[in-house]
Amino acid sequence: MKSLPKISVIIATLGDRITELKRLLETLENQTYTHFEVLFVLQQEQDVWSNILEGYNLNTRVVMMSGRGLSKARNLGLAHATGDIVTFSDDDCWYEPETFAHVVASMQTGKDVISLNMYDPNRKKFGRDQHIQAPKFLTKRELLSRSSIEIFVKRSCLDKNEAGPAILFDEAFGLGASHISGEENIFLVDLFQKGYRTYFHPEYPVYHAVQARITRxxxxxxxxxxxxxxxxxxxxxxxxxxxxxxxxxxxxxxxxxxxxxxxxxxxxxxx
Structure with missing residues (x-):
């Protein structure tokens, strides 16, 4: 009998959004699919972490990082991840109980990279205009509209293999880097050029506050x-x-x- 794939949830954080983090942990604890680990990559040391994590029945690990940089932190998380599937949560996003089960079911139909749909249930707004209404493989141009918290990818796609070199986040891009955005788009395009296309599930949300358009x-x-x-x-x-x-x-x-x-x-x- 084939074993169930393990998900690695990588959370790069400064550790200063405790209320939001507890909401995320609660939705992780409530997942119907339970074969996953949670890796916290801390960009500054926090004394409160052990007390917070003790309150949840989750498989968690904390990795300390020197310096700052979102892409650097995610790459460090990838180096410590042991899952067959990886995703990159923010400490202020959260999930439906069936989210991981939906992702695994889709992966088991042959998908390599999956994008969910960012949605703010409080403001009832999506993270972007909903031009794509039905599930589909995204074009290279459509990858420009994806957010990192929506991405789930098979770990084998990131490793060096016959399809091409290993893939990591470009550390010149992302918060704390020379160019402060676009790291997830580059990540997906590098996968695309290696032959791994992203399948978009507009029907599956990942929740996150959506900023007013004027401040984006x-x-x-x-x-x-x-x-x-x-x-x-x-x-x-x-x-x-x-x-x-x-x-x-x-x-x-x-x-x-x-x-x-x-x-x-x-x-x-x-x-």
């Missing part, structure tokens, strides 16, 4: 778009996407700055 893009996030596009695409395509993005977002005051950031960006392979 900061100046730093906007300036990260050029390097992000260049990391994901070839240089001519990146410049076309930058132009389209800034026309759509009406960010003409930052246009020349982002063109410069796009031109000067070099990936590790180009340096």
């Amino acid at each position: 893009l900061t100046r730093a996030q906007i300036l990260s778009k050029g390097p992000l596009f260049r990391r994901m695409y070839n240089t001519p395509t990146a410049f076309v996407l930058v132009i389209l993005f800034y026309v759509k977002k009406k960010q003409r005051n930052l246009f020349w700055e982002v063109l410069k950031a796009t031109w000067t960006y070099r990936s590790r392979g180009e340096q």
Whole structure:
């Protein structure tokens, strides 16, 4: 009899959202699918962690990290994960009791990478406009709209194999890095280019507060778009996407700055 796949839930946190964390832990404890581990990657030491985790019947481990950086923390979590499937929770997201069971059932039909659908049940808003109404494999361009907390991926896809090199989060992107956003999009595109496509389940939510639209893009996030596009695409395509993005977002005051950031960006392979 084939054993059930194990899920590794990687949570990179500063440990300063205790109320939200307890909500997450409660929804993990209530999962109908119970074969999973929870790895906390702490970017600063907290004395309260052992007391908090003792209150829950969960398989948990805490990994201490020196320095800061979301992508760096997730990569450290991957190095310690023992699951067949990995996902990247935030300490302020939460789940339905059947979420992990749905993911495993979908994976068992041959899916390699799955994206759920971020939804704020309090504001009754999705994390993005709902252009995709039915389950489907996402195109490369559609990967730009995914969030890291929605991703579940088979660990074997991340390892070096005949399909290509090992995949990790690009540590030049993400909170605490040179470019503060886009790390999950690069992660999914690297999987896509290795032959692993993301299957979107719009019917399965992962809950998270959705910010008001006016506050979603900061100046730093906007300036990260050029390097992000260049990391994901070839240089001519990146410049076309930058132009389209800034026309759509009406960010003409930052246009020349982002063109410069796009031109000067070099990936590790180009340096």
